[in-house]
Amino acid sequence: MTKPVRVRFAPSPTGGLHLGGVRTVLYNYLFARQHGGQFILRIEDTDQTRFVPGAEDYIFNCLAWCGLVPDESVQRPGAVGPYRQSERKEMYHQYAHRLVEQGDAYYAFDTPAELEQMRERFKTAENPSPTYNQHTRQHMRNSLHMELEAARELIAEGTPYVVRIKMPDDETIRFTDMIRGEVSFHSSQVDDKVLLKADGMPTYHLAVVVDDYLMQITHAFRGEEWLSSAPVHLRLWQQLGWTDHMPQWAHLPLIMGPDGAKLSKRHGNKYGFPIFAMNWTDPVKNEFTEGFRERGFLPEAFVNLLALLGWNDGSGQEIMTLDEMVSRFSMERVHSAGAQFDFEKAKWYNHEWIKRSSAQRLLPDVKAVLQQRGLQPTATDEQLASIIDLVKERCTLLPDFYEQLAYFFAAPARIDLDSISGKWNEQKTLFFAELIRSYELLPYWQSTDLEHSFKEIAAANHLKPGELMLPFRIMLVGGKFGPGVFDIAQHIGQADTIGRIRLTLGLLGPAH
RNA sequence: GGCUCGUUGGUCAAUCGGCUAAGACGCCUCCCUUUCACGGAGGAAUGACGGGUUCGAUUCCCGUACGGGCUACCA
Numbered sequence: 001m002t003k004p005v006r007v008r009f010a011p012s013p014t015g016g017l018h019l020g021g022v023r024t025v026l027y028n029y030l031f032a033r034q035h036g037g038q039f040i041l042r043i044e045d046t047d048q049t050r051f052v053p054g055a056e057d058y059i060f061n062c063l064a065w066c067g068l069v070p071d072e073s074v075q076r077p078g079a080v081g082p083y084r085q086s087e088r089k090e091m092y093h094q095y096a097h098r099l100v101e102q103g104d105a106y107y108a109f110d111t112p113a114e115l116e117q118m119r120e121r122f123k124t125a126e127n128p129s130p131t132y133n134q135h136t137r138q139h140m141r142n143s144l145h146m147e148l149e150a151a152r153e154l155i156a157e158g159t160p161y162v163v164r165i166k167m168p169d170d171e172t173i174r175f176t177d178m179i180r181g182e183v184s185f186h187s188s189q190v191d192d193k194v195l196l197k198a199d200g201m202p203t204y205h206l207a208v209v210v211d212d213y214l215m216q217i218t219h220a221f222r223g224e225e226w227l228s229s230a231p232v233h234l235r236l237w238q239q240l241g242w243t244d245h246m247p248q249w250a251h252l253p254l255i256m257g258p259d260g261a262k263l264s265k266r267h268g269n270k271y272g273f274p275i276f277a278m279n280w281t282d283p284v285k286n287e288f289t290e291g292f293r294e295r296g297f298l299p300e301a302f303v304n305l306l307a308l309l310g311w312n313d314g315s316g317q318e319i320m321t322l323d324e325m326v327s328r329f330s331m332e333r334v335h336s337a338g339a340q341f342d343f344e345k346a347k348w349y350n351h352e353w354i355k356r357s358s359a360q361r362l363l364p365d366v367k368a369v370l371q372q373r374g375l376q377p378t379a380t381d382e383q384l385a386s387i388i389d390l391v392k393e394r395c396t397l398l399p400d401f402y403e404q405l406a407y408f409f410a411a412p413a414r415i416d417l418d419s420i421s422g423k424w425n426e427q428k429t430l431f432f433a434e435l436i437r438s439y440e441l442l443p444y445w446q447s448t449d450l451e452h453s454f455k456e457i458a459a460a461n462h463l464k465p466g467e468l469m470l471p472f473r474i475m476l477v478g479g480k481f482g483p484g485v486f487d488i489a490q491h492i493g494q495a496d497t498i499g500r501i502r503l504t505l506g507l508l509g510p511a512h
Numbered sequence: 513g514g515c516u517c518g519u520u521g522g523u524c525a526a527u528c529g530g531c532u533a534a535g536a537c538g539c540c541u542c543c544c545u546u547u548c549a550c551g552g553a554g555g556a557a558u559g560a561c562g563g564g565u566u567c568g569a570u571u572c573c574c575g576u577a578c579g580g581g582c583u584a585c586c587a
Contacts, residue, residue: 012587047586112585128513129583162585180517189515197585204587228516228582251517254580258523262581308536314526316535335518335525338580342523345537355550394549404548419547466546473547481548 005037007219009070010208012044013055015265016280016289017062019341020223020255023306027252028221029068030307030329040215041070043084044208046201054283062277066299067322080215085207092202095210095240096163096195100143104239105195107151107161108132108142131191134169163196165205165232173231178219178250178331185231193232205229209236212247220247221331224338225262227251250331253310254338263341273343277302296397297346298365301353305346310335319352351396359385362392366401373402377409387491390483404482408491411500412478417507419480420471424508431461431468432505436498445494447486454486475504 007028011021032039041063043056056074063069072078082088099105110118115132118140122130130136137144142164143151155161167190174184195206202210212220230249237246254262257271268275268289278291292302300321308318313328320328354362363381366388370377377384391404406412438453454472458465473485476497482488489497 010587014587044587050586108585110585115585124513126513131514131583160585164585183517185516191583194585199585201585203585208587223581224517225581225587230516253518256580260579309524312525316526318524318536337518339525340523342537345524348537391549393551464546468546470547477547479547483547483549484545485547 003216003218005032005035005219006040006215006217007032007037007221008040008042008212008215008217010042010044010211010222011059012047012050013059014047014050014052015055015282016268016276016278016291017059018263018265018268018275018277019306019309020252020263022062022066022068022277022302023255023309024221024223024252025063025066025068026303026306026325027250027311027329027331027334030326031219031221031331032071033326034329037218038071038078039068040078040080040217041073041083042211042215043074043086044204045084045086046197046203046207048086048199048201052282052284058278058280065278065293066303068303085202085211088207088211089201091214092196092206092210093200096202096206099165099195099236099239100148100163102239103166104235105163105165106137106143107155108137108140108164108194109154109159109161110140110142111160114141132164133191134167134188137164137166137192160198162194162198163206164192165195165235167192167232167235173234175230175234175249177227178248179253179334180251180336183227183230185228187231187235190231190235193229195236205232205236209233209240209242213237213240213242213245216245217247219250219331221250221252224251224254250334253335255309256338256340258340258342260340262338271343273346275341296369296399297350298353298357298398300357301350304353305349308349309341310339319349319356347396354395354398355393357392359388359392362388362401365398366405369398369401370405373399373406375402375406375409377405379409383491390487390491394481394483407477407482408488411496411503412476414478415504415507416474416479417504420474421508423467424471427461427463428468428471429505429508431457431463432471432501434461436501439494439498442494445490447484447490450489451486471504472501475500 009025009028011017029039031037045051060075070076072080072083074083077083096105100107118132118136119130122136132140168187171187172184173187174182177183193205194203196202230251237243257263263275274290274292274295276289276291278293279289280291281288293299303322304320307320307325311329311334313333363385366384379387387405387408388401391401394404395401434457435454438457439450442449442453454468455465458468469485470480473480473482476485476488476492
């Protein structure tokens with residue numbers, strides 16, 4: 001009997017949730033669903049200085065929008081809570097002190113200034129950024145140079161201290177990454193990371209190990225930026241005696257911006273396309289960053305494009321539902337190299353999803369777009385749905401529906417007269433006058449009938465219908481776009497169609 | 513600088529030693545459509561470099577180059 005699969009996503013509530021984060025959630029989610037396991041959301045809020053109010057709710061909102069709701073979280077607690085690390089603060093202490101007791105960690109009393117001095121002192125051209133490691137720790141104020149009792153006295157007196165891991169001098173630390181295979185590090189190259197901070201909070205390194213253990217995580221997926229600290233975590237799992245429970249690791253390739261560097265939250269606005277799932281306004285800096293949702297992406301498309309950025313099943317199929325992804329996903333087929341994000345391709349995914357979505361599916365989103373732009377369509381949902389079907393293949397992003405739909409409900413604000421006035425003549429004026437008379441008498445207002453009369457009158461006047469359809473379109477739509485002109489006329493209705501013809505005829509003037 | 517991961521068209525990528533190197537996005541041409549799109553047909557464009565291993569390397573190994581990540585009492 002193998003252990004039930006449990007995976008987790010562990011964001012820190014410090015700002016917007018970006019593409020890489022959502023993709024990590026997605027891969028976790030797919031893996032959990034595929035294996036009938038649990039997907040846990042843990043809030044890593046151990047850095048009180050970076051805490052941003054609202055960020056946690058925002059993360060939940062993003063996940064809800066994406067349809068990737070965790071099985072266990074602060075909102076839906078399971079048996080291994082609390083799910084916020086700040087609320088687990090005390091739990092980490094015993095383990096930190098246990099490590100000190102065992103000699104695998106030590107107390108350090110160095111002030112920030114002293115650390116700075118150390119870095120200055122050991123800085124050379126070859127080593128521009130010295131770390132707290134097996135060499136430098138000998139020169140620092142820590143419990144390695146004193147009896148443990150003495151150190152504890154200092155602590156009892158209230159001396160600020162941290163707990164640092166004591167990395168071994170000469171050991172090779174290796175593990176198997178589900179994506180990269182065998183990865184190895186030499187312990188002498190790894191610094192003595194802080195485990196417990198002076199404020200009593202654990203650092204990520206301690207917290208991630210303790211929590212993954214306590215929460216019985218079986219597979220730990222995270223971004224590649226964590227790879228270099230993996231040996232610290234491996235060491236901790238080992239020294240805490242939990243090796244048998246250690247999750248399988250997978251370090252996900254990074255998503256890069258067009259500049260080839262890791263997407264950064266900090267520069268959410270510099271790319272010209274969103275990088276956050278949803279709109280995010282930093283309450284401290286009062287800085288606004290646009291999200292994919294508000295840009296007009298369907299969550300189905302967003303999740304789809306993210307899944308295929310760094311993973312594919314080899315079939316060549318690119319458009320997939322979440323269910324399809326669940327059954328086809330495999331961590332072994334995730335790329336090891338980072339991928340540049342291409343917004344053009346992202347738009348293509350959305351376009352495909354809009355084309356394939358039913359009008360019913362699109363209806364609420366389209367209504368929201370119209371309402372946002374101040375358009376209150378005087379149409380039933382059925383009418384609106386049939387118009388959506390008419391125009392959806394022309395819409396890449398949700399807001400495109402406004403341009404494609406507006407003229408169905410109101411005469412176009414601008415009419416592209418230039419496109420018709422050049423070839424305008426008296427004959428055409430007469431044609432449209434006759435068309436109006438004919439349309440006024442039509443017993444049924446159906447696009448096929450409209451087209452039939454149109455062509456009949458054109459033939460009677462020895463005019464080619466083709467030369468007249470563009471002007472007709474511009475009268476109704478205002479420009480050169482939109483679906484078939486007789487379909488448009490049918491939806492606009494008799495009165496408005498005739499009204500718009502008259503209107504443009506008037507603008508063209510009698511001079512012609 | 514050190515450590516570490518990576519490197520197939522502009523971008524996403526298939527290939528698990530047999531390649532005349534898929535497919536998709538984007539771009540270009542044509543067809544359909546006297547609008548815009550959709551759809552269809554076609555085109556330009558790729559294995560970083562140098563060594564090995566092998567009958568045979570894009571695929572395996574080693575160097576080099578280049579790129580990313582990390583190098584905080586941040587995650």
